[in-house]
Amino acid sequence: MENFDQKTENGCYAALNAGLLLLLASAGLVMKFQVDLHTAIPTCFFYRLTGYYCPGCGGTRALVALLQLHILQSLRCHPLVVYTAAVLGAFWISKTLEIIAGKRFRGMGLKPVYLYIAMAIVIIQWIIKNSLLYARGIGIENVF
Numbered sequence: 121m122e123n124f125d126q127k128t129e130n131g132c133y134a135a136l137n138a139g140l141l142l143l144l145a146s147a148g149l150v151m152k153f154q155v156d157l158h159t160a161i162p163t164c165f166f167y168r169l170t171g172y173y174c175p176g177c178g179g180t181r182a183l184v185a186l187l188q189l190h191i192l193q194s195l196r197c198h199p200l201v202v203y204t205a206a207v208l209g210a211f212w213i214s215k216t217l218e219i220i221a222g223k224r225f226r227g228m229g230l231k232p233v234y235l236y237i238a239m240a241i242v243i244i245q246w247i248i249k250n251s252l253l254y255a256r257g258i259g260i261e262n263v264f
Contacts, residue, residue: 173250175243182194186202200238203238211230
């Protein structure tokens with residue numbers, strides 16, 4: 121598959137730099153105030169309305185768990201958060217090395233396949249979560 125064009129990659133790199141600063145600030149706040157996941161995170165409106173998890177259910181819990189460096193809990197809540205952090209982290213590091221090393225190092229390119237993998241993760245985890253909830257009574261609230 122083709123890589124995205126250079127302008128798109130540069131825009132992504134700038135957004136990642138801004139996002140990294142925001143993530144570090146968020147991590148500092150989460151660590152400082154020790155967020156209680158049972159009370160701080162509101163229940164999903166779709167879940168309250170239907171009794172089924174939406175494809176994004178668990179994302180906020182996963183992000184907070186990842187910020188607290190609880191990687192396994194983050195994976196259990198929503199694996200897309202860890203996948204996204206890994207792919208974007210690798211992209212950010214490789215682009216930084218590309219800037220430092222110049223033409224001697226070719227950084228990682230963003231490819232559409234990364235998006236397709238992310239969509240597959242969302243669909244698979246959504247099916248598994250709802251199956252576990254109704255077959256075994258295991259919900260994402262039981263992760264923490």
